[in-house]
Each structure stands twice: as C-alpha cells, then as structure tokens.
Amino acid sequence: MFVAYQPPRDIQGLYRLGPVLTSGKFAPLYSAYDLSTGETVALLLARPPAALELSKWQSLLEPLKTLQDVLHPHLLHLRDAGLEGNECFVVTDLRGRPLREVMNTQALPVERAPVPP
Numbered sequence: 582m583f584v585a586y587q588p589p590r591d592i593q594g595l596y597r598l599g600p601v602l603t604s605g606k607f608a609p610l611y612s613a614y615d616l617s618t619g620e621t622v623a624l625l626l627a628r629p630p631a632a633l634e635l636s637k638w639q640s641l642l643e644p645l646k647t648l649q650d651v652l653h654p655h656l657l658h659l660r661d662a663g664l665e666g667n668e669c670f671v672v673t674d675l676r677g678r679p680l681r682e683v684m685n686t687q688a689l690p691v692e693r694a695p696v697p698p
Contacts, residue, residue, distance in 0.1 A: 623675040
C-alpha cells in the first residue's frame with residue numbers, strides 16, 4: 582500500500598508534530614518536538630465543537646495559562662495552550678508510559694495500583 586508523503590506539521594511555529602501517542606474520544610495526543618528548546622513534549626490537538634465559537638474557546642483557554650507556573654513532581658507541567666486555526670492545543674511535559682502499557686508488560690505492585698474513588 583502506498584502512503585503519500587506529508588510534510589511535518591508545525592503548530593504556531595513552536596512545535597513540530599510527531600507520531601500519535603494515543604487517541605481518545607476528545608482528541609489525539611501527539612509526541613511533538615519543541616522547536617525552541619529541542620525537547621520532546623506531549624501535544625493534545627482538539628477541534629472545538631462547532632457550537633462553540635473560537636472566541637469563547639479562547640476564553641476557556643485563558644485560565645489554563647495561569648497553570649503554567651505550577652510545578653509539582655506529581656503533576657504534568659502545562660507548558661502552553663492556545664489556538665491554531667480552528668483547533669485548540671495544549672502542550673505538557675512528556676514523561677512516563679501509559680498505565681495500560683505498564684499493566685500489560687509487568688506486574689503492578691499494590692503500592693502503584695490505581696485506587697477507585
């Protein structure tokens with residue numbers, strides 16, 4: 582099967598999208614390259630619902646930007662959030678592995694097991 586070449590996609594000239602790490606109901610999560618720091622980051626790229634105007638979506642993103650200063654070892658660092666065309670993006674640190682992958686490849690000690698609410 583032949584797949585046409587697609588050039589790498591950049592988001593706001595700051596992030597170059599890599600492969601999709603996972604895709605859920607809301608949006609795909611990409612591995613991305615931060616062009617300014619050279620680091621690999623996680624980038625969620627979502628298309629807002631048609632019923633929500635982009636200006637309103639932007640106002641929902643503004644509170645996220647206040648979280649950029651929050652640094653804690655048990656939280657992902659929110660690096661950036663914004664709009665690219667008609668899509669919303671959120672950039673965080675990329676670390677660890679998906680829980681499903683860990684559970685499928687090794688025994689999970691009780692201390693690390695998720696506890697239902």
